[in-house]
Amino acid sequence: MKEIATQIEARFAEMGVKVEIKDIETRLNRLINEFKVPAEEARRNVINYFLKEYDIPRTEFYTPRETHLVKASDINEDGRWITLRAKVVQLWESNHESISQVGLLGDESGTIKFTKWAKAELPDVVEGNCYLFKNITTSEYQGQFSVKFNKTSEILPIDEDIDVGSIPVEFRGAIVDIQNGSGLIKRCPECNRALVKGACGEHGKVDGVYDLRVKAVMDNGEKVQDILLNREMTETFIGLTLDEAKDMATEALDQAVVCDLIKNKLIGRYFIASGAKVDRFILVESIKKDEEPVVEEINMLLAHTAPVSQEA
Incomplete structure (x- = not known):
């Protein structure tokens, strides 16, 4: 909170306006600690208060400097x-x-x-x-x-290809859910967004391009983790190519058959998934079956099974 107050004070000072840091801290403290307002929202609220107090246009305050x-x-x-x-x-x-x-x-x-x-x-x-x-x-x-x-x-x-670096994370657990938007989907050819009922949120009704993906939820008994498999990972992992998925959907007259196949292959089974952690998802770069949980579960059951006492 002290850092936020200092930043606000410094920005007003750059504009030639003296705002007491104690006044800033008091308002921030009340919003964050008393009313449980998120820090970023409290920051905006305090800035807007002083902009109005000193009749400063928002566009002038937020004009970026050289970055x-x-x-x-x-x-x-x-x-x-x-x-x-x-x-x-x-x-x-x-x-x-x-x-x-x-x-x-x-x-x-x-x-x-x-x-x-x-x-x-x-x-x-x-x-x-x-x-x-x-x-x-x-x-x-x-x-x-x-x-x-x-x-x-x-x-x-820019006309260059940037190699993207990442620190992979690993998650072991059972796949407990396949989320909506998995299986055979269509994307907007302009912006690559997944279409909803044949329409892109930005470009409206378009002739979509087929894609294949899996959005799943894993559970290790202590926490859950969302994972995302792109087309290449899905084809390899499920053993189904994009063309085969399209043929399945055409024959059944329903794209949902592809998602049903994925559910039957994955739900209830244990896996080890690794990849870059972004927001709530692991972008899967490697995934394999985990055989150990079966042995661990048996050992846990045996350890917690008390011997039955026999009375004469």
């Missing part, structure tokens, strides 16, 4: 203006009209989530392409950092 090029792994502070050179690793579907695009960016140091607001009116990015993202802001929520694109941001395509 520095940073690596994804260096993003560890909320509310900074930065420039990022990165590849669009993945685009995710968004159910919010206020969000134009959301997904994952990556550079040599790692990956980070991004959100592009619809009101920013910026051009769409394409999955797999590389860009220079200028004047974007960092954001923090529950210890997770991300970047946001706004009206002052710039998206500049």
Whole structure:
């Protein structure tokens, strides 16, 4: 909270306005500690209060200064203006009209989530392409950092391929659910979003491009973990190619048969999945059957089975 107050005081000072840091801290403390308002929301509330108090236009306060090029792994502070050179690793579907695009960016140091607001009116990015993202802001929520694109941001395509680095994590457990949006799906040819009832949230009704994926939930008895398998991983793991999946759906006149097949093959079975952890998902790079839980469960049952006492 002290750091947030210092940042707010410093920004107003740059504009020639003296705001007492005690006043800032008092308002932040009341919002965060008394009313349990999230820190980022409290920060905006306090800034807006003093903007109104000193009759300062929001556009003037939030005008970005010259931003520095940073690596994804260096993003560890909320509310900074930065420039990022990165590849669009993945685009995710968004159910919010206020969000134009959301997904994952990556550079040599790692990956980070991004959100592009619809009101920013910026051009769409394409999955797999590389860009220079200028004047974007960092954001923090529950210890997770991300970047946001706004009206002052710039998206500049660059003609190079960035190797994306990541630190893989591993999760062992049983697959307990296959989520909606798994199996044979269609994507928008313009922005790669998954279509909903044949329509893209950005481009409307389009002739979609078929894709294959698995969105699953794993459970190890202590916590659950969402995992995501792309087309290549799904084809290898399930033993079903995209063309075979399309043939199945055509024959059955129903795309759901592909998802049913995936459920029958995976639900209730134990696996070890590893890959980059992004937001709530592990983007699976390797997955294999885990034979050990069966032995462990038997041993646990034997250990907890008390001998039956016999009375004469």
